[in-house]
Amino acid sequence: MAGRFAQKPVPERTLPHRGSRLPARPGAVPRQATAESRRWTPPGPLDLRLVLGPLRRGPSDPTYRATPDGSFWRASRTPEGPGTLRVVQRSGTVHADAWGPGAGWLLGQLPHMLGESDEPEVFEPRHRLVAATHRRRPGLRLMRTGLVLESLIPSILEQKVTTDEAYRAWRLLIREYGEPAPGPAPERMHVMPEPRTWRMIPSWEWHRAGVDNKRASTVLRAVRVAHRLEEAAAMEPEQAQECLELVPGIGPWTSAETVQRSHGAPDAVTVGDLHLPGIVGYALAGERDSDDARMLELLEPYRGQRHRAARFILLSGRTPPRRTPKMPRVDIGRL
Numbered sequence: 355m356a357g358r359f360a361q362k363p364v365p366e367r368t369l370p371h372r373g374s375r376l377p378a379r380p381g382a383v384p385r386q387a388t389a390e391s392r393r394w395t396p397p398g399p400l401d402l403r404l405v406l407g408p409l410r411r412g413p414s415d416p417t418y419r420a421t422p423d424g425s426f427w428r429a430s431r432t433p434e435g436p437g438t439l440r441v442v443q444r445s446g447t448v449h450a451d452a453w454g455p456g457a458g459w460l461l462g463q464l465p466h467m468l469g470e471s472d473e474p475e476v477f478e479p480r481h482r483l484v485a486a487t488h489r490r491r492p493g494l495r496l497m498r499t500g501l502v503l504e505s506l507i508p509s510i511l512e513q514k515v516t517t518d519e520a521y522r523a524w525r526l527l528i529r530e531y532g533e534p535a536p537g538p539a540p541e542r543m544h545v546m547p548e549p550r551t552w553r554m555i556p557s558w559e560w561h562r563a564g565v566d567n568k569r570a571s572t573v574l575r576a577v578r579v580a581h582r583l584e585e586a587a588a589m590e591p592e593q594a595q596e597c598l599e600l601v602p603g604i605g606p607w608t609s610a611e612t613v614q615r616s617h618g619a620p621d622a623v624t625v626g627d628l629h630l631p632g633i634v635g636y637a638l639a640g641e642r643d644s645d646d647a648r649m650l651e652l653l654e655p656y657r658g659q660r661h662r663a664a665r666f667i668l669l670s671g672r673t674p675p676r677r678t679p680k681m682p683r684v685d686i687g688r689l
Contacts, residue, residue, distance in 0.1 A: 389451040389537060392461040396468060398475075401493025402426055402443055404669075405469055408497065408615055411508045412521025416528040416544040417535075429535035429545045430504060432456030432463075433584070436545040438535040441468075453537025469495025472618055477662055480655045481638055484663060487670040494665060498618035500587050503580055504546050505615040506598065509608045510572050511565060523563040531555060549580040572603030591619035614661055623653060623660040630664065636674040637667045 406426050410418045419427040425442045437456025441464070442449050448468060452460045465471075472495045479485035499505065512520040531551050532544035553574060560570040576583060579601065586594040594617060595609035607626035613619040624630055625646045635644025638652045656663035 389453055390457045390461055391452075392450045392464055394448045394450065394465055394468070395446060396448065396495075397470065398495075399492040400443065400448070400468060400495060401491065402441060402448075402468070404491060404494045405497050406441075406467075409499070411524050412517070414525050415521070416525060416532065416542060417504070417546060419540045419543055421540060427535075427539055427543060428460075429539060429543045430456060430460060430499075430501060431546050431548060432459040432501065434459045436533060436536055438537045438539045438543070438545075439464075440539075451537075453535075453539075455536075457536075463500050466498040466500060466618075469497055469618065471498055472496045472620070474662070477620075477656075477659050479666070483637055483670050483672060484666050487666040491666065491669055494662075494669070496618040496620055496662065496665075497615060499616050502583050502587050502594070502598075502612060502616045503549070503576070505612045506576060506583065506604075506608070507546070507552070507573055509611040510569055510576065510604070512611070513569055513572075513608060515564075515569075519564055523565050526563040527555070527559075527565075530559070549577040552577040568603065572601070575601050575603060587616055591617045591622055595622070610661075620659045620662045621657065623650070623664055625650070633673050634664060634667055637670060637672045642674045 403420070403426075406418075406428070409428060410420075417429045421427065423442070425440050428439045428441075430437055430439065433456075435455030437452055437454040437460045439450060439452045439457075439460040448464070450461060450464050452458075474495055477488070479488045508520070508524050511523045528544050528546060529542065531547045533547075535543035535545055557567075557570070560567075565573075583598065583601075586597040589597065591613045594613050595606070598604050598609040598612060599606070605626065607624055610619075610622040610624045613622045614624075631644040631646055631649040632642060634649045634652055635641040641648070644652070650660075653660040653663055
């Protein structure tokens with residue numbers, strides 16, 4: 355595997371950081387640097403919150419922010435360096451501004467990120483619930499960020515833990531080892547660390563963030579071959595998943611969660627999820643205890659669009675009722 359995923363050598367610079375020596379962060383971009391701008395008119399209805407929402411990893415994600423003026427901010431590490439993107443929609447037109455070395459790349463990628471290459475018109479609802487949600491949410495398009503690692507790493511952190519635990523780990527690691535977002539980004543926004551910085555994070559810092567050795571080791575294996583994994587952005591989603599799953603510790607759940615964002619993969623249904631089979635089973639068949647096999651059976655009429663169907667099911671808000679908790683045991687001796 356090492357031969358297939360050789361990474362280009364990167365000159366190393368170091369600086370003290372919490373008792374360890376980590377690669378120096380690139381020179382900071384002035385927070386009031388001049389913005390590059392772009393205007394883009396989507397080919398159909400577009401709901402920025404629905405489209406960009408999957409990029410948000412918790413309410414305090416340092417790489418994502420929605421502000422009261424209707425703007426959505428994203429801090430990314432692009433092939434050309436760190437960049438900050440701000441998008442807002444006015445009268446059907448998307449207004450985008452970007453800062454930092456990666457500004458041009460982010461603006462060039464903007465239409466794909468907002469679903470220009472998606473084909474929502476080919477989707478055919480086959481259940482009443484899905485059809486009703488489809489009518490209410492015409493602005494759902496599947497994004498394609500073109501960036502693999504920024505979706506892969508948080509997906510690894512979310513393996514087999516609660517979302518709160520995963521969001522906390524992502525937040526702590528990005529704020530500690532990332533770099534401030536270029537331009538006039540909202541306070542405490544940061545760009546994800548570069549691969550070499552991830553590799554130099556001390557073991558005790560992973561522990562402090564609540565990341566066990568298995569997930570930390572998977573992240574480290576992934577960033578060692580970051581260059582090759584980013585090349586998967588040019589592959590078809592199925593090929594990209596196969597490429598990602600060559601890395602030990604990355605399975606179908608993680609690869610699907612990644613390509614849903616990096617590739618806008620309409621059929622990359624998430625298997626191995628704790629809650630999704632039950633939600634799909636209840637929404638489509640009234641069943642509370644569906645497993646992966648049953649979920650895939652129910653989604654079979656949507657083959658080619660199973661991820662999109664699952665998104666509409668989740669947006670419907672129809673979820674299995676919570677089971678009634680057992681009554682607490684009473685100590686009669688205390689009565």
